Every structure is written in structure tokens, then in C-alpha cells.
Amino acid sequence: MKKITIAIDGFSSTGKSTLAKQLANHLGYVYVDSGAMYRAVTLFAMQNGYIGTDFFDKQTLINSLHYIKLHFQFNGDLGFAEMYLNDVNVEKEIRSIEVSSFVSKVAEVSEVRLKLVEQQQEMGKKRGIVMDGRDIGTVVFPNAELKVFMTASPETRAQRRFDELQAKGDTVTYDEVFKNVQERDYIDTHRADSPLIKAADAIEIDNSELSKAAQFDKVLELVQKASKL
Numbered sequence: 001m002k003k004i005t006i007a008i009d010g011f012s013s014t015g016k017s018t019l020a021k022q023l024a025n026h027l028g029y030v031y032v033d034s035g036a037m038y039r040a041v042t043l044f045a046m047q048n049g050y051i052g053t054d055f056f057d058k059q060t061l062i063n064s065l066h067y068i069k070l071h072f073q074f075n076g077d078l079g080f081a082e083m084y085l086n087d088v089n090v091e092k093e094i095r096s097i098e099v100s101s102f103v104s105k106v107a108e109v110s111e112v113r114l115k116l117v118e119q120q121q122e123m124g125k126k127r128g129i130v131m132d133g134r135d136i137g138t139v140v141f142p143n144a145e146l147k148v149f150m151t152a153s154p155e156t157r158a159q160r161r162f163d164e165l166q167a168k169g170d171t172v173t174y175d176e177v178f179k180n181v182q183e184r185d186y187i188d189t190h191r192a193d194s195p196l197i198k199a200a201d202a203i204e205i206d207n208s209e210l211s212k213a214a215q216f217d218k219v220l221e222l223v224q225k226a227s228k229l
């Protein structure tokens with residue numbers, strides 16, 4: 001089967017990374033979580049005091065972008081690569097609700113997007129990649145052979161993310177998670193640069209009522225079709 005590029009976009013907590021990891025493991029593809037990169041830049045901005053509850057010094061972040069080195073690294077048999085910021089593993093920190101509460105503001109900055117998109121396109125030069133995010137099918141890989149756009153109701157998404165955070169021992173409340181999901185949906189779909197929209201040629205999947213196994217089977221069929229074209 002021909003190796004292809006698979007772009008998975010959609011709203012927060014729709015199961016994009018779950019699906020992307022399932023596909024990458026099954027197909028022997030490289031999986032890239034583009035959201036992890038925006039989260040790592042956000043963590044950098046937080047650590048350096050460029051962003052907080054009521055301030056965001058965009059210009060200083062932009063001036064500091066060349067100090068930010070991002071890479072993914074496989075550790076053991078996790079099945080996915082972990083995110084490193086300036087050679088430090090930040091996989092756990094970037095998933096916190098604090099990072100989630102600032103990340104969409106950082107992702108609005110065009111200079112940040114330019115730097116990350118360039119790196120993402122470089123990683124995608126070899127076929128056999130599945131990348132998830134918000135602008136993968138529209139901006140990063142507009143020629144991807146398969147584009148999937150994931151949706152699910154905000155309540156389903158918030159509940160799934162809340163369960164996940166609770167299982168990790170996070171003390172966040174359901175209401176905080178629900179509010180964060182709604183805020184990010186709004187900013188991500190309304191920003192001027194690369195807003196979250198479904199690419200014209202993307203296939204939409206609402207997984208509110210789909211199990212992980214069912215969504216995987218459905219998309220694997222699409223991959224098989226796209227790989228034969």
C-alpha cells in the first residue's frame with residue numbers, strides 16, 4: 001500500500017490524537033501532535049513571564065522565538081513521541097489546564113504559527129505521516145491524500161477530557177474543563193490567521209456516539225481507499 005499523508009483536524013477533545021495514534025501504530029506511520037508544539041511554546045511563555053491571567057507580552061515572545069527549540073522523542077514503547085522544549089521533556093506539563101487556558105492566545109500569533117508550520121512541513125516531507133491539529137488539512141498539508149475533520153458535542157468532549165485529567169490526578173472541575181473547551185473553540189475558529197475550519201475536501205466524523213474502535217475502523221477504511229488512488 002502506498003504511504004500517504006493523513007491530516008486530522010477538529011475541535012478540542014474530539015479524539016483526534018487517539019485516532020492519530022491508532023492509525024500510526026497500525027500503519028507504521030509517524031504521528032505528530034501539532035497541538036503539543038503550540039502547548040510547548042505556551043509553556044515557554046509562561047515560564048518566562050510573557051503570559052499570565054491578565055497580560056500577554058506578544059512582542060517579547062516573538063523576539064524570543066529563536067530561543068525555542070522543539071523536538072519529539074520516542075521513549076520506550078509508549079507508541080508516541082514525547083514533546084521536548086529546549087531538550088527538557090515537557091510532555092506532562094503541557095497537558096495542564098493552565099497551559100490549556102493560554103494556548104489559544106499564543107496560537108493566534110502569526111509569527112508563532114509561521115515557525116511551527118515550517119517545522120511541521122519539514123517533518124511531513126516523507127510520506128507515511130499522520131498529524132493532528134487545527135490547520136493541518138488547510139495550511140500545513142493542503143495536498144494531504146486524506147483529511148479527516150472530527151466533531152463531537154461540547155458536553156461529550158468536556159466530559160471525556162475531564163475524565164482523562166481526573167484519572168491523572170488533576171484536581172480540575174468539570175465546569176473549568178467545559179469553560180476551557182468552549183473558550184478555545186471560540187478563539188480557534190475566530191482567529192485571523194489559519195482559523196479552525198473544515199477543509200473543503202475533508203471527511204467529517206462526529207464521534208459523539210462512536211467508540212474508539214468504531215472510529216478507527218471507519219477511518220482505516222478511508223485510509224485504504226486513499227492509499228490505492
Ligand code: CDP
Binds near residue numbers: 012036103105133136
Ligand atoms: O488536545 P486538544 O484538542 O485539547 O488541543 P491540542 O491539539 O493540544 O491544541 C491546543 C491548542 O493549540 C488549540 O486549542 C489551538 O489553539 C492550538 N493549535 C493550533 O492553533 N493549531 C494546531 N495545528 C494545533 C493546535
Ligand code: CDP
Binds near residue numbers: 013164210212
Ligand atoms: O486530541 P483530542 O484533543 O482531539 O482528543 P483526545 O485526547 O484523543 O481524546 C479526548 C478523550 O476522549 C480521551 O480521553 C479519549 O480516550 C476519549 N475518546 C473517547 O472516549 N471516544 C472516542 N471515540 C474518542 C476519544
